[in-house]
Every structure is written in structure tokens, then in C-alpha cells.
Amino acid sequence: MASRPPVHRARKRFGQNFLRDPGVISRIVRAIGPRPGDRLVEIGPGQGALTEPLLDAAGGHLEVIELDRDLIPGLRVQFFDKPGFIIHEGDALKVDFRALRGGGPALRVVGNLPYNISTPLIAHLLQAGDAVADMHFMLQKEVVERLAAAPGGPDWGRLSVMAQYHCRVDALFTVPPEAFVPRPKVESAIVRLTPHESLPHPALDEGLLFTLVREAFGQRRKTLRNNLKGRIDAAALEALGIDPGRRPQTLGVEEFVRIANHLAAAGKGEAS
Template sequence: MAYLGNPARTKEVINKYHLNAQKKFGQNFLIDDGVLEDIVSSAGITKDDTVLEIGPGIGTLTQYLAEAAGQVIAVEIDDKLLPVLEDTLSEYDNAQVLNADILEVDIKSLSEEKNNGKPFKVVANLPYYITTPIIMKLLEEGSPVESITVMVQKEVADRMQEKEGSKEYGALSIAVQYYADPEVVCVVPPSSFIPQPGVDSAVIKMTRYEQMPVVVEDEKFFFQVVKAAFSQRRKTLVNGLSNNKELGISKDMAGDALEKIGRTRTERGEKLSLKEFAQLSDILYGFTRKD
């Protein structure tokens, strides 16, 4: 069978089914076999694994995953691609396509139904327009996910792995690093896709922590603090936090909390590490719970 990583084979399938990449689904078909192999290799896929693939498209990456994994469950939102996938995956009895929106899928129930409740390894070439909601769903909901290896816009991948002190460091960096250890595997140029996107892409692997790097008093409150800290990047933390009415924090409370963690009252959010945000959140949580 000719792999779809071959550009000529991909074009053949696109022409056969009169396909046009759907902008509303962020479709770009990967045609670089080296990148496809890098994705599977970096994800550490073995025959013991069940892979949850998001957005298989015409089945390009799915073929490579099915070769390496014990089982692949591919979730595709575009029903027009179902007959294509039936064709391109016809030789793989270990690949199953689920026509659904991943944001509406109960991943825990899917794991119990298809994988004896064991964690999935998630692999995907993600649509750029919905990258963050998908990743945060996988991380936040306590879904049975061991690792997430995905192709995303390069600047988004950079933000996910940035540390404090960088201009790119922000709420997404902290959210991802709260749950997982992110590592950019490779950068992928536009020429690796049909049609070519207007920006570079990158493959990033997020390995879920077995033991969380920080523990906070109230997770919801912690993320509210982080969001408020970066919602007005040019403002100091004191102003950003006190301007957020949901938190109920005064300027004095914010300033006192910053001093308690060894920071000044003029500090901005990008200077604080994940650990410092956890400490700040716990102190502020205590302040807001006092009578």
C-alpha cells in the first residue's frame, strides 16, 4: 500500500474524492513522511498502546499510527471524510473512526469502552483555530491521557514551553506546565502540507505528570489568578488582580501577597514562575476566605 505521506498519493486521494481543505475545520494535509515518522517516534507508540487521534483528515498520520500501535481510535468531525477514511484505512483492522467533535467526547467513557479504562496516548495534527480548547480539555478534565503529541502553530508551541521572564510566557504556558512537561520535538515548514499554511508549525509532546509539580488550595481560584495576571499584560500584577471583580482582591491584598513571596508590588505576571503563582494563589485564597 502506498502511504499517504507520499505527496503524489495524497494528491491522488484528494482528486479522487474531489476534496477541498475545509477552512472551517482548519484542514491542512501533511505530506512529509519524515515528519510523520518523527511524530510517531516522539510519541513513543508501541503495540501496547491505544492511540486517540484527533482530526485524522484523509488518514495520513492514522496509517503510520496504525502500523505502530495496538489500536487507533480516530475522532473526525467532518462526515464528508468518512468514506475517504474507510478507503485509506481499509487495510488496518486496528484503526477505528469515530465521527464526533472531540470537544463533546467523554474521553473517560471512551477509554472504559475501548481501552479497559487505561490511558490513551493522544496524537494529532490539530486545527490551529481550536488548538488551545482541545489541549485544555485533555489536560483539565482529568481525562485518562498519558501523553499528548501534537502538531500546532509554532508560536503556540513556543508559548506552551516558555518559562518566566519571556515575552511569550503567559496563561497558556502556566496552564500546560501545571499538568504536563512540554517539549518541542521539531519545527515543520509550510511546504510539508497541502494546502500550505501561512506560518511554521511545530510538533510538541506534553507528558502528563504522575506527581504534580505544585499543589494549590483551590485549583479554580488558581487559574482565575493566572488569567487575571495576564489579561492586562502591561499592567502590574497588583492592578491586574484588583481589576478582576470575580476574585474580590484589593490592591493592598495583592501587594501584601506579592511581598510574602519575596516579590515587589510593581511586579508583572511574566516574572513569576509556576511555583510562585501557586504560592501567590494560596495566600490570596486565604485572604479572601477571612471573615
């Protein structure tokens, strides 16, 4: 039986909101579905509310990444009797997840992410490729809505394209503010990101693709003709079957890749 951790005051600079609701915790663990033999990695275990049931479900093996040094002694006390519990002290944004995987099974990454690092951390993990089997995160609800959005809606944007280029995105369920201490000012939601085994729409140059997407969404109210002026002209867009009068939020992943691949094949990857 894990010991009770010492009392810790949540720190604003780390964006800490500790999950407390047992029903929500159980629902998250069921959604993740950990099994013995999984290589499970929890980012930001905090005071271990999710850590303990994950450890139990995964057969006593779990690795955690924690930045707050003051929380680490409490985690060591709480899980002193779990030899399969491993702490990596540091910033998850700086972790090389390919190296962490090594020659073992692909990582299953989970976490209640601070709102201020959620987008850059997801971007960092997406660059880890086949080192990550799937990700389950608690995020600000509006971030989940952007990740899971469909083309044409108000939430569709750069983050949607980036995530859905790499992954299948499933918005699972919302979590109310009262499930946390301290109580955040926004609703949260659980999302599952499952990297594609093979990309459905592979880009010849991913850097060019995401530069193009950034430029296209630079001014959402303007058309592709205006936002991509200097990179591709209206005639070339029409030749690709894309109306230059469309706004960027109406294009799907495949259409952005189509434009980027045309530019890459034509040797027009450099910024104009």
C-alpha cells in the same frame, strides 16, 4: 495494504491543512514512539497520512476522532482491512476522554490540530487528568513557543502557566509550510505534553488559580499590585515573598500557586 482514499478538498471552516511530506511524517511517528498495546487516539486524521504509519507501529490498533463527515467514508475504505481501526465521528472538544478511556490504559493522544481549536482542545484534554498518558500535537509554531516558554520571556503567559501546571512540555521540532496541502501561511511545530503523575505545585482550588492567572495577565505591562488590586494587597504579596512591583510575566507556576493557595486558605476565592 491500505487503499488510496478518494480526493478531498480541504475545508477552511475546519482549518484543514493535510500533511504530505513523508520525511516529516516519519519523524513525527518516531517522536511519538507508538508500541503495540498502546491506546492510541488520533484527533483529525484527515486523509490518513499519519494514520497509516501509526496503525502499523501500534500493532494495527488505533482510534480516530473526525469531525468532517465527508472524510469518514474515505478513511473506512482506506483502512477497511484493519479491524483494530475505530472511528469516532464528532467534535473532539465534546469528547469525554475519561469515558473514552474507560477501564483501559491511559490514552496517548496525537494529531495535526487545526489552528483555530488548538488552545481550547488542549485545555479540554488537560481536564481529563490521568485518562491521558501523553499528547503529541502539530500546532502553529507560536502556540508551541507559548506552551514551552519560560517565565520572564515574551511568550510566557496564561497558556504557558496552564500547560506547565499540568504537564511537562517539550517543543520537539518545526515543520515548514511546504509539508502541507494547502500550504499554510505560518510555520508549524511538534510539541509533547506529558501530564505530571503528581502535580509539583498543587493548587487548593484550580479554578481560582486560573482566574488569578487571567487577571494577572489582563494587562501585561502593569504590575501585580495593579492587576490584582481588589483581590490581594501589596502587603500580603510581600508576606508571600513576592514583590508587588513585579510584572506577571516574571512569575513562575509555583509563585502563582502560592498566591492562589493563600487566597483559598483565607476564603478569598470569590471575585472582588
